[in-house]
Amino acid sequence: MADPSGTSDEPVKKKKRGSALHCCVPQCNNDSRYNSSLSFHRFPKKDDQLRANWIVKIRRDIGDNFKLTEGTRVCSAHFAEEDFLPPDRAGRRNLKKDSVPSVFNWSARTTQRRKIVRHVESETQTDESDVEPEPPKAPSQLELDYQAARSEIQSLMEQLKITQLEVQKKEAEMRVLKEAAAATKESSEAKIQELEANLKISRFGLERFSKDNALVRFYTGFPTYDHFKLFFELVKPTAETMVYVYASGIGANRPGVRKMQLIDELFLFCVRLKLGLFELDFAQRFSLHVSSVSRKITTWANFLYFFLGNQPIWPTRECINELMPDSFKELYPSTRVIIDCTEIYVQTPSSLLLQSQLYSSYKSSTTLKGLIGIAPHGAITFVSSLYTGSISDKEITRCSGILDLLEAHDSVMADKGFDIEDLLSSKQVSLNLPPFLQNQTQFSAQDVLETKTIAKVRIHVERAIRRIKEFHIFDSDISLSILGSVNQLYTVACLLTNFQGALIKDTDDSDTTNN
Numbered sequence: 164m165a166d167p168s169g170t171s172d173e174p175v176k177k178k179k180r181g182s183a184l185h186c187c188v189p190q191c192n193n194d195s196r197y198n199s200s201l202s203f204h205r206f207p208k209k210d211d212q213l214r215a216n217w218i219v220k221i222r223r224d225i226g227d228n229f230k231l232t233e234g235t236r237v238c239s240a241h242f243a244e245e246d247f248l249p250p251d252r253a254g255r256r257n258l259k260k261d262s263v264p265s266v267f268n269w270s271a272r273t274t275q276r277r278k279i280v281r282h283v284e285s286e287t288q289t290d291e292s293d294v295e296p297e298p299p300k301a302p303s304q305l306e307l308d309y310q311a312a313r314s315e316i317q318s319l320m321e322q323l324k325i326t327q328l329e330v331q332k333k334e335a336e337m338r339v340l341k342e343a344a345a346a347t348k349e350s351s352e353a354k355i356q357e358l359e360a361n362l363k364i365s366r367f368g369l370e371r372f373s374k375d376n377a378l379v380r381f382y383t384g385f386p387t388y389d390h391f392k393l394f395f396e397l398v399k400p401t402a403e404t405m406v407y408v409y410a411s412g413i414g415a416n417r418p419g420v421r422k423m424q425l426i427d428e429l430f431l432f433c434v435r436l437k438l439g440l441f442e443l444d445f446a447q448r449f450s451l452h453v454s455s456v457s458r459k460i461t462t463w464a465n466f467l468y469f470f471l472g473n474q475p476i477w478p479t480r481e482c483i484n485e486l487m488p489d490s491f492k493e494l495y496p497s498t499r500v501i502i503d504c505t506e507i508y509v510q511t512p513s514s515l516l517l518q519s520q521l522y523s524s525y526k527s528s529t530t531l532k533g534l535i536g537i538a539p540h541g542a543i544t545f546v547s548s549l550y551t552g553s554i555s556d557k558e559i560t561r562c563s564g565i566l567d568l569l570e571a572h573d574s575v576m577a578d579k580g581f582d583i584e585d586l587l588s589s590k591q592v593s594l595n596l597p598p599f600l601q602n603q604t605q606f607s608a609q610d611v612l613e614t615k616t617i618a619k620v621r622i623h624v625e626r627a628i629r630r631i632k633e634f635h636i637f638d639s640d641i642s643l644s645i646l647g648s649v650n651q652l653y654t655v656a657c658l659l660t661n662f663q664g665a666l667i668k669d670t671d672d673s674d675t676t677n678n
Contacts, residue, residue, distance in 0.1 A: 184240035187229070188221045192270045193238040202256060203236035213261060228298050241266045248485060336628035367431040367448040383433040384634065386664055391433075394662060395426050398470055402429070407462045423449065423459075431456070436656055439636035461648050468651035471658040477544050478570050486540040488622055495595055499573035500544060501537050501624045502581065504556055504563070505631065506530040507549075507653065509641040523552030531641070533653060534563045537627045539620070541666025546657040549650050556580045565589060576621055597621075623666055630660040 184195035186201040194200055207213045212232075219381050221237065223229045239247075239256070241264035247256045250311045366493040369391065372378040385391040402425055423431075431445055478486075481497060491498055511529045512518055523527035530552030536545030547563035560566070560583050569575070571591040577583070582595045597614045631637075635658040 184236050186236050186240070186669075187223065188237060188241055188264070188267065191238065193240060198238070201381060202239040203257060204239065204242075205233075206235060206237070207230055213263070216263050221267075237264050252352060265464055293476050328372040334478050359379070368424075368427045382437060383430065384437045384659060385433070385662060388661060391430075392426075395429055396556060397622075398429070398467070399425065400610075401470060402466060403461060406467045407458055408465065422451070422455075428463060431466075432460055436634050436636050436652065436659075439634075439638055444599070464648050464655060467655045467658075470642050471655060474658075476542070476658070476661070478538055478542075478571075480570065483538055483540075486538070488539060488620075490538040493494075494616060495574060495576065495620065497572060497574040497593065498539050498576055498595070499569060499592075500565070501539065501576040501621055502534060502545070502560070503578055503624045504532055504534050504559060505628045506532045507637045507641060507649075508639070508670070509646070509649075510643045520551040520553055526552065528552075531558060531649065531653075533657075534565065535624065535628055535631070535657065536565060537624050537666070540622050541627065542661055543627055543657055546654050549653055557582050557586070561586055576617065578621070627660065627666055630663065630666070631657050634659075 186203065193203070195203060206217055217237065218225065221241070225231065242258065243265055246259055246262040246265075248259055250256050250354060270633040284489065333602050346607075369379075369388075372382065373388050378390045379391060380386055383391055385394065386458050427449070431449060434440060435442075435445065442456045442460070445451070446453045449456070451459075480499070484496075486498070487498075490614055506523055506526055507530060508526070509521060513522065518529060523530040523532065531549040532552050532554055533549045534545070534547035535543065538544045545563075545565050545568070547559065547565070550559055550562070556577075560581065566586060568590045569587070569590050573590075574593040574595055575587060576595040577581075579597055580594065581594075584655070587594050595617060597617045631653075636656070645652075
């Protein structure tokens with residue numbers, strides 16, 4: 164039956180054989196086996212403050228030597244009579260609400276008042292010389308109580324001073340420990356930062372080459388470390404939400420936490436594009452599985468293909484005129500774009516039909532062919548998709564979509580193989596080509612001069628193509644296994660060359676270049 168007061172459990176009268184109850188109060192040896200007239204009471208469970216008062220009153224501290232359990236009890240000998248409720252029908256005596264043990268061996272006992280004896284003076288008058296001196300008057304009970312209280316206060320004050328000194332000592336020790344802990348923490352954080360910095364420098368990644376711009380250019384194609392960081396900040400907001408490509412589908416089983424930093428993934432992709440290293444090599448450098456390397460490269464190729472492809476790179480007529488070098492202004496002021504084709508080698512397929520489509524008579528091999536267009540000031544302004552190597556320059560010009568970008572009174576500069584004058588005439592666009600032999604056996608002096616003039620300004624498209632070919636992933640034959648993403652890799656490589664700095668450094672002299 165629960166205690167009606169709600170502050171303690173019911174007293175224990177009856178016990179199972181062998182389950183004796185003991186009182187937990189110091190200096191109390193009451194045991195339920197030998198004191199059947201006593202009841203034993205549990206500590207309050209619901210009222211934390213009341214339970215704390217019980218612990219204080221019995222002078223115990225919760226710790227290794229004293230713990231509250233189901234068997235921890237206080238016997239009824241430590242409660243005053245007024246702490247109990249009237250016995251119930253079963254004869255059990257329950258504690259009142261908020262009852263606290265207060266009867267202990269160390270409790271102050273009331274000192275019995277000393278009996279006062281009155282001395283009645285004798286009626287017989289005696290001579291002063293015969294009167295004996297009165298004995299010293301005994302102190303009154305009030306004086307005795309005052310002296311006892313004063314002595315107790317002095318004792319408590321001394322104990323308080325001792326306690327205060329101990330507290331001050333402990334506080335000083337705590338301050339020393341805190342300062343030592345803070346110093347240790349700062350030292351540990353400094354060591355961790357140093358280790359992290361050393362780790363970044365030691366492992367293969369962008370931070371390893373942060374102090375060497377020549378190596379950054381070698382591995383990524385970007386002129387400096389700062390150029391790469393600025394490009395990363397440009398793509399980062401969108402790249403953080405990109406979906407990875409898995410063998411089971413786009414976005415399937417996407418990990419919730421990246422094993423590589425996003426900037427290192429971009430660095431991996433750029434190194435793959437610039438140096439053409441094998442995926443197994445990257446797996447060893449970055450401690451990844453080969454499939455993870457392949458997935459990251461494909462994902463970044465698709466992402467940058469759409470991200471950079473959505474940027475407007477075709478300049479307006481006003482922008483072309485503003486940035487046009489003097490050599491073009493003097494000779495070919497209406498030039499809008501300089502075009503040329505480039506080819507990359509691919510692995511020879513087993514299908515004879517596909518072989519015939521990919522075969523390039525110009526390269527005498529199976530290739531993929533693309534059209535490149537640059538502005539007079541050297542920036543790449545047009546990149547076509549890749550076509551099979553058998554396609555002609557005229558056909559690729561017609562299919563690529565560049566004709567739709569040209570405006571009336573523009574002019575296009577190209578090489579001899581671009582027989583596209585009929586395609587441009589319908590757009591009211593002129594064509595500047597080097598002269599070529601028709602019926603005569605050799606060029607006239609005027610033809611030679613014109614050839615040199617056009618070649619001098621048209622050479623920049625060849626230099627732009629050379630920048631693309633410096634991405635060594637195109638050095639060897641493109642494997643048929645990556646034909647699905649080769650168009651993305653090629654387009655991204657073309658567009659990334661615009662981040663390498665001006666192709667024509669000085670617009671006043673087209674021969675001055677920045678390679």
